[in-house]
Amino acid sequence: MGITKSSIFTARQNKLANMLKALAHPARIAIIQHLVKSEACICGDIVQQMGLAQATISQHLKELKSIGIIKGCVEGTSVSYCIDEKVWLQVKKELEAFFISFKVKDGCC
Amino acid sequence: MGITKSSIFTARQNKLANMLKALAHPARIAIIQHLVKSEACICGDIVQQMGLAQATISQHLKELKSIGIIKGCVEGTSVSYCIDEKVWLQVKKELEAFFISFKVKDGCC
DNA sequence: AATAAATATCGTAATATTGCGATTAAATGG
DNA sequence: CCATTTAATCGCAATATTACGATATTTATT
Numbered sequence: 001m002g003i004t005k006s007s008i009f010t011a012r013q014n015k016l017a018n019m020l021k022a023l024a025h026p027a028r029i030a031i032i033q034h035l036v037k038s039e040a041c042i043c044g045d046i047v048q049q050m051g052l053a054q055a056t057i058s059q060h061l062k063e064l065k066s067i068g069i070i071k072g073c074v075e076g077t078s079v080s081y082c083i084d085e086k087v088w089l090q091v092k093k094e095l096e097a098f099f100i101s102f103k104v105k106d107g108c109c
Numbered sequence: 110m111g112i113t114k115s116s117i118f119t120a121r122q123n124k125l126a127n128m129l130k131a132l133a134h135p136a137r138i139a140i141i142q143h144l145v146k147s148e149a150c151i152c153g154d155i156v157q158q159m160g161l162a163q164a165t166i167s168q169h170l171k172e173l174k175s176i177g178i179i180k181g182c183v184e185g186t187s188v189s190y191c192i193d194e195k196v197w198l199q200v201k202k203e204l205e206a207f208f209i210s211f212k213v214k215d216g217c218c
Numbered sequence: 219a220a221t222a223a224a225t226a227t228c229g230t231a232a233t234a235t236t237g238c239g240a241t242t243a244a245a246t247g248g
Numbered sequence: 249c250c251a252t253t254t255a256a257t258c259g260c261a262a263t264a265t266t267a268c269g270a271t272a273t274t275t276a277t278t
Binding site (some may be wrong): 110111112113136157161162163167168169183185186187192 | 231232233234235236237238239240244245246
């Protein structure tokens, strides 16, 4: 079907999955890495740095914005993007909580 | 197109994106949470716990196995699944490295 | 107001994902 | 060997994602 049965999962599970999905593309990883390095940078710079069309980058930026991990503000005719520190820390915390949960066990094989 | 242009990204970026993608589904999050709680558990139990068909769960298990974060071994006519500790720690480490990279800055707005 | 520059959105094509019924494969028990 | 149980795989339908050209929108400049 291609449609995820969100209703049978907890809000937490859906939220975590959504966060991960927003990050789960090499272009979006690259965009974030770029924003992490620079204080802030305008959309056009990102388009130039990566070998993808402007429309494609714009779409990836939109997906990152959808979970709030980046934000953009208009600066003349350009848009300046940066990491949203608050959301960044939230995502980090959620993932830490997820990964901290596993205590080493005997396992199965 | 629906096809990711992996060739224009670094191996690291592609690898991280792949890891995240494998985890980026509520059913797969739920499966992992279940395996984290139990020492090991058989496929049938997972199917019962979740409201998804056996074929669907089997497919999700396959995707988790594809990044190695879980492993399964045959036990009679059943298959017992568990977290692969080594890969778990690797994934954890990769994500930590990614999230540690951001130092708080002025940002853009 | 008209033009230019930068970005967002639309529309579309190609491919991927999700989910499930049906079937197949593997292992055990009789 | 045959039946049973369990899980993997196949095939399909519905939907989602990725990518991009074309167009629209927004802001600044003249």
